[in-house]
Amino acid sequence: MSMVLTSPAFAAHAAIPARHTCDGVDVSPPLRWSGVPAATRSLALVVDDPDAPDPAAPQRTWVHWVLYDLPPTSAGLAEGVAAAQLPPGTRQGSNDWHRSGYGGPCPPIGRHRYFFRLYALDSVLPDLRQPDKARLLAAMEGHVLAHAELVGTYQRGD
Template sequence: MSLILTSLAFAHMAAIPAKYTCQGADVSPPLTWSGVPAGTKTLALIVDDPDAPDPAAPKMTWVHWVLYNIPPTTEGLPEAVKTLPAGTREGLNDWQRTGYGGPCPPIGRHRYFHKLYALDVVLPDLKHPTKTQLEKAMAGHILGEAQLIGTYQKHP
Protein backbone atom coordinates (compact mmCIF):
# COMPACT_ATOMS: atom_id res chain seq x y z
CA MET A 1 0.00 0.00 0.00
CA SER A 2 1.41 3.39 -0.94
CA LEU A 3 1.00 6.73 0.78
CA ILE A 4 -2.00 8.66 -0.60
CA LEU A 5 -2.87 12.34 0.01
CA THR A 6 -6.32 13.74 -0.84
CA SER A 7 -8.58 16.68 -0.04
CA LEU A 8 -12.35 16.97 0.12
CA ALA A 9 -11.93 20.55 -1.16
CA PHE A 10 -10.32 19.79 -4.53
CA ALA A 11 -9.26 16.88 -6.71
CA HIS A 12 -5.73 16.23 -7.99
CA MET A 13 -4.91 18.78 -10.74
CA ALA A 14 -8.23 20.60 -10.17
CA ALA A 15 -8.85 24.19 -9.07
CA ILE A 16 -8.47 25.07 -5.41
CA PRO A 17 -11.62 26.89 -4.20
CA ALA A 18 -11.12 30.61 -3.50
CA LYS A 19 -11.96 30.01 0.18
CA TYR A 20 -8.43 28.62 0.66
CA THR A 21 -6.70 31.56 -1.07
CA CYS A 22 -5.95 35.26 -0.55
CA GLN A 23 -9.22 36.00 -2.34
CA GLY A 24 -11.19 34.12 0.30
CA ALA A 25 -10.79 33.24 3.98
CA ASP A 26 -7.17 32.12 3.33
CA VAL A 27 -7.63 29.04 5.52
CA SER A 28 -5.93 25.69 5.03
CA PRO A 29 -7.86 23.08 3.03
CA PRO A 30 -8.85 19.80 4.64
CA LEU A 31 -6.24 17.11 3.93
CA THR A 32 -6.54 13.36 4.46
CA TRP A 33 -3.96 10.63 4.02
CA SER A 34 -3.69 6.88 4.18
CA GLY A 35 -1.18 4.14 3.46
CA VAL A 36 1.44 5.35 5.94
CA PRO A 37 4.36 2.90 5.52
CA ALA A 38 5.38 0.55 8.33
CA GLY A 39 8.24 2.00 10.35
CA THR A 40 7.07 5.60 9.93
CA LYS A 41 7.98 7.66 13.00
CA THR A 42 6.69 11.04 11.77
CA LEU A 43 5.19 12.79 8.76
CA ALA A 44 6.15 16.10 7.14
CA LEU A 45 4.04 18.35 4.90
CA ILE A 46 5.32 20.97 2.47
CA VAL A 47 3.03 23.08 0.27
CA ASP A 48 4.73 25.10 -2.46
CA ASP A 49 4.24 26.77 -5.83
CA PRO A 50 6.96 26.16 -8.46
CA ASP A 51 5.34 28.60 -10.89
CA ALA A 52 6.23 31.88 -9.16
CA PRO A 53 5.95 34.58 -10.13
CA ASP A 54 4.68 33.77 -13.65
CA PRO A 55 3.95 30.23 -14.89
CA ALA A 56 5.16 31.28 -18.35
CA ALA A 57 8.57 32.22 -16.87
CA PRO A 58 8.94 30.75 -13.37
CA LYS A 59 11.86 32.09 -11.37
CA MET A 60 11.35 30.50 -7.95
CA THR A 61 9.32 28.11 -5.84
CA TRP A 62 7.16 29.97 -3.31
CA VAL A 63 6.64 28.07 -0.06
CA HIS A 64 3.15 28.22 1.48
CA TRP A 65 3.29 25.81 4.43
CA VAL A 66 5.89 23.73 6.28
CA LEU A 67 5.01 21.16 8.96
CA TYR A 68 7.06 18.31 10.42
CA ASN A 69 7.00 15.71 13.20
CA ILE A 70 3.31 15.07 12.53
CA PRO A 71 2.47 11.85 14.43
CA PRO A 72 2.14 8.86 12.06
CA THR A 73 -1.23 7.94 13.60
CA THR A 74 -2.68 11.24 12.33
CA GLU A 75 -4.96 10.67 9.35
CA GLY A 76 -5.18 14.25 8.13
CA LEU A 77 -5.69 17.89 9.02
CA PRO A 78 -9.09 19.59 9.19
CA GLU A 79 -10.06 22.64 7.20
CA ALA A 80 -8.75 25.88 8.78
CA VAL A 81 -6.64 23.84 11.21
CA LYS A 82 -6.05 25.83 14.40
CA THR A 83 -4.59 23.17 16.70
CA LEU A 84 -1.94 20.93 15.17
CA PRO A 85 -1.56 17.30 16.30
CA ALA A 86 0.56 16.91 19.47
CA GLY A 87 4.27 17.04 18.68
CA THR A 88 3.85 18.70 15.29
CA ARG A 89 6.35 21.46 14.58
CA GLU A 90 6.02 24.36 12.15
CA GLY A 91 8.52 25.75 9.69
CA LEU A 92 8.62 29.13 7.99
CA ASN A 93 6.79 29.86 4.76
CA ASP A 94 8.03 32.47 2.29
CA TRP A 95 6.12 35.21 4.13
CA GLN A 96 8.64 34.52 6.94
CA ARG A 97 5.95 33.25 9.29
CA THR A 98 4.61 29.92 10.47
CA GLY A 99 1.23 28.58 9.43
CA TYR A 100 -0.62 28.27 6.16
CA GLY A 101 -0.54 30.99 3.52
CA GLY A 102 -2.93 30.35 0.67
CA PRO A 103 -2.47 30.74 -3.05
CA CYS A 104 -2.20 34.35 -4.23
CA PRO A 105 -0.61 34.22 -7.70
CA PRO A 106 0.31 37.59 -9.22
CA ILE A 107 -0.31 36.36 -12.77
CA GLY A 108 -1.69 33.25 -14.49
CA ARG A 109 -2.77 29.85 -13.20
CA HIS A 110 -0.26 28.37 -10.75
CA ARG A 111 0.16 24.81 -9.46
CA TYR A 112 0.26 24.19 -5.72
CA PHE A 113 2.07 21.03 -4.67
CA HIS A 114 0.94 19.50 -1.36
CA LYS A 115 3.70 17.01 -0.51
CA LEU A 116 3.45 14.55 2.36
CA TYR A 117 6.53 12.62 3.49
CA ALA A 118 6.70 9.55 5.74
CA LEU A 119 9.93 9.62 7.76
CA ASP A 120 11.74 6.92 9.71
CA VAL A 121 12.82 9.42 12.37
CA VAL A 122 11.50 12.04 14.77
CA LEU A 123 13.38 15.17 13.73
CA PRO A 124 14.98 17.39 16.37
CA ASP A 125 13.37 20.76 17.02
CA LEU A 126 14.69 22.70 14.02
CA LYS A 127 13.44 26.07 15.36
CA HIS A 128 11.06 27.03 12.52
CA PRO A 129 13.08 25.70 9.56
CA THR A 130 12.68 26.85 5.99
CA LYS A 131 11.63 24.29 3.41
CA THR A 132 15.29 23.87 2.38
CA GLN A 133 16.41 23.27 5.97
CA LEU A 134 13.63 20.73 6.51
CA GLU A 135 14.44 18.89 3.26
CA LYS A 136 18.08 18.68 4.35
CA ALA A 137 17.05 17.22 7.73
CA MET A 138 14.73 14.70 6.01
CA ALA A 139 17.39 13.48 3.55
CA GLY A 140 17.99 9.75 3.91
CA HIS A 141 14.91 9.31 6.13
CA ILE A 142 12.03 9.30 3.59
CA LEU A 143 10.08 6.02 3.57
CA GLY A 144 7.29 7.25 1.30
CA GLU A 145 5.90 10.33 -0.38
CA ALA A 146 2.48 11.42 -1.63
CA GLN A 147 1.57 14.45 -3.69
CA LEU A 148 -1.64 16.35 -4.32
CA ILE A 149 -1.57 19.21 -6.83
CA GLY A 150 -4.20 21.91 -6.97
CA THR A 151 -4.31 24.95 -9.25
CA TYR A 152 -5.40 28.52 -8.75
CA GLN A 153 -5.72 31.69 -10.81
CA LYS A 154 -6.93 34.95 -9.28
CA HIS A 155 -10.39 36.08 -10.28
CA PRO A 156 -10.87 39.72 -11.30
Protein backbone atom coordinates in the same frame (compact mmCIF):
# COMPACT_ATOMS: atom_id res chain seq x y z
CA MET B 1 -0.07 -0.05 -0.37
CA SER B 2 1.15 3.39 -1.46
CA MET B 3 0.69 6.53 0.57
CA VAL B 4 -2.16 8.69 -0.72
CA LEU B 5 -2.86 12.38 -0.04
CA THR B 6 -6.28 13.89 -0.86
CA SER B 7 -8.49 16.83 0.02
CA PRO B 8 -12.29 16.90 0.24
CA ALA B 9 -12.02 20.53 -0.96
CA PHE B 10 -10.54 19.83 -4.42
CA ALA B 11 -9.63 16.94 -6.69
CA ALA B 12 -6.11 16.24 -7.90
CA HIS B 13 -5.05 18.76 -10.59
CA ALA B 14 -8.31 20.70 -10.11
CA ALA B 15 -8.85 24.27 -8.92
CA ILE B 16 -8.38 25.06 -5.25
CA PRO B 17 -11.51 26.85 -3.98
CA ALA B 18 -11.08 30.61 -3.43
CA ARG B 19 -11.92 30.05 0.26
CA HIS B 20 -8.39 28.62 0.69
CA THR B 21 -6.66 31.57 -1.04
CA CYS B 22 -5.93 35.26 -0.49
CA ASP B 23 -9.15 35.98 -2.41
CA GLY B 24 -11.15 34.17 0.28
CA VAL B 25 -10.62 33.65 3.99
CA ASP B 26 -7.17 32.13 3.34
CA VAL B 27 -7.66 29.02 5.46
CA SER B 28 -5.84 25.77 4.80
CA PRO B 29 -7.82 23.12 2.94
CA PRO B 30 -8.74 19.93 4.75
CA LEU B 31 -6.27 17.15 4.01
CA ARG B 32 -6.58 13.36 4.37
CA TRP B 33 -3.93 10.68 3.99
CA SER B 34 -3.68 6.93 4.12
CA GLY B 35 -1.19 4.15 3.42
CA VAL B 36 1.46 5.45 5.84
CA PRO B 37 4.19 2.76 6.09
CA ALA B 38 4.27 0.80 9.36
CA ALA B 39 7.89 1.87 10.09
CA THR B 40 6.99 5.59 9.97
CA ARG B 41 8.01 7.55 13.08
CA SER B 42 6.85 11.00 11.86
CA LEU B 43 5.37 12.85 8.89
CA ALA B 44 6.29 16.14 7.22
CA LEU B 45 4.18 18.34 4.94
CA VAL B 46 5.42 20.96 2.49
CA VAL B 47 3.16 23.06 0.26
CA ASP B 48 4.74 25.13 -2.50
CA ASP B 49 4.21 26.81 -5.86
CA PRO B 50 6.94 26.23 -8.49
CA ASP B 51 5.34 28.72 -10.91
CA ALA B 52 6.15 32.00 -9.14
CA PRO B 53 5.80 34.69 -10.15
CA ASP B 54 4.54 33.86 -13.67
CA PRO B 55 3.88 30.30 -14.92
CA ALA B 56 5.05 31.37 -18.39
CA ALA B 57 8.45 32.35 -16.94
CA PRO B 58 8.83 30.87 -13.43
CA GLN B 59 11.70 32.29 -11.41
CA ARG B 60 11.35 30.58 -8.05
CA THR B 61 9.36 28.17 -5.92
CA TRP B 62 7.21 29.97 -3.35
CA VAL B 63 6.70 28.03 -0.09
CA HIS B 64 3.22 28.24 1.44
CA TRP B 65 3.37 25.84 4.42
CA VAL B 66 5.93 23.75 6.30
CA LEU B 67 5.01 21.22 9.02
CA TYR B 68 7.06 18.38 10.48
CA ASP B 69 6.99 15.79 13.26
CA LEU B 70 3.31 15.08 12.66
CA PRO B 71 2.51 11.79 14.39
CA PRO B 72 2.29 8.80 12.02
CA THR B 73 -1.07 7.88 13.56
CA SER B 74 -2.64 11.11 12.30
CA ALA B 75 -4.85 10.70 9.24
CA GLY B 76 -5.21 14.30 8.13
CA LEU B 77 -5.67 17.95 9.02
CA ALA B 78 -8.92 19.83 9.45
CA GLU B 79 -9.78 22.85 7.32
CA GLY B 80 -8.24 26.02 8.69
CA VAL B 81 -6.25 24.13 11.31
CA ALA B 82 -4.71 26.52 13.85
CA ALA B 83 -1.36 25.93 15.56
CA ALA B 84 -3.11 24.86 18.78
CA GLN B 85 -5.19 22.31 16.82
CA LEU B 86 -2.27 20.56 15.11
CA PRO B 87 -1.73 16.95 16.17
CA PRO B 88 0.37 16.64 19.37
CA GLY B 89 4.10 16.91 18.69
CA THR B 90 3.70 18.67 15.33
CA ARG B 91 6.23 21.44 14.70
CA GLN B 92 5.90 24.31 12.25
CA GLY B 93 8.43 25.65 9.82
CA SER B 94 8.62 29.00 8.10
CA ASN B 95 6.95 29.84 4.80
CA ASP B 96 8.15 32.43 2.29
CA TRP B 97 6.25 35.17 4.13
CA HIS B 98 8.76 34.46 6.95
CA ARG B 99 6.08 33.22 9.32
CA SER B 100 4.69 29.89 10.40
CA GLY B 101 1.30 28.60 9.34
CA TYR B 102 -0.54 28.30 6.07
CA GLY B 103 -0.46 31.06 3.48
CA GLY B 104 -2.84 30.38 0.63
CA PRO B 105 -2.44 30.85 -3.10
CA CYS B 106 -2.26 34.46 -4.28
CA PRO B 107 -0.71 34.31 -7.75
CA PRO B 108 0.02 37.67 -9.38
CA ILE B 109 -0.56 36.34 -12.91
CA GLY B 110 -1.76 33.16 -14.59
CA ARG B 111 -2.78 29.73 -13.32
CA HIS B 112 -0.30 28.34 -10.79
CA ARG B 113 0.18 24.80 -9.53
CA TYR B 114 0.32 24.13 -5.79
CA PHE B 115 2.09 20.97 -4.65
CA PHE B 116 1.04 19.46 -1.32
CA ARG B 117 3.74 16.88 -0.46
CA LEU B 118 3.52 14.53 2.50
CA TYR B 119 6.60 12.59 3.58
CA ALA B 120 6.77 9.52 5.83
CA LEU B 121 10.02 9.54 7.83
CA ASP B 122 11.81 6.78 9.74
CA SER B 123 12.64 9.17 12.60
CA VAL B 124 11.27 12.04 14.64
CA LEU B 125 13.26 15.13 13.72
CA PRO B 126 14.83 17.33 16.42
CA ASP B 127 13.54 20.83 17.02
CA LEU B 128 14.82 22.68 13.94
CA ARG B 129 13.65 26.08 15.24
CA GLN B 130 11.10 26.98 12.57
CA PRO B 131 13.06 25.76 9.53
CA ASP B 132 12.43 26.89 6.00
CA LYS B 133 11.74 24.26 3.34
CA ALA B 134 15.41 23.82 2.38
CA ARG B 135 16.50 23.24 5.96
CA LEU B 136 13.67 20.76 6.57
CA LEU B 137 14.46 18.81 3.39
CA ALA B 138 18.13 18.66 4.39
CA ALA B 139 17.18 17.29 7.84
CA MET B 140 14.91 14.70 6.19
CA GLU B 141 17.63 13.44 3.85
CA GLY B 142 18.11 9.68 4.23
CA HIS B 143 14.96 9.35 6.37
CA VAL B 144 12.15 9.36 3.76
CA LEU B 145 10.31 6.03 3.62
CA ALA B 146 7.54 7.16 1.26
CA HIS B 147 5.83 10.29 -0.01
CA ALA B 148 2.50 11.32 -1.48
CA GLU B 149 1.60 14.34 -3.56
CA LEU B 150 -1.58 16.30 -4.26
CA VAL B 151 -1.53 19.08 -6.86
CA GLY B 152 -4.14 21.82 -7.02
CA THR B 153 -4.29 24.90 -9.23
CA TYR B 154 -5.43 28.46 -8.78
CA GLN B 155 -5.83 31.55 -10.94
CA ARG B 156 -7.19 34.78 -9.53
CA GLY B 157 -10.48 35.89 -10.98
CA ASP B 158 -11.76 32.38 -11.71
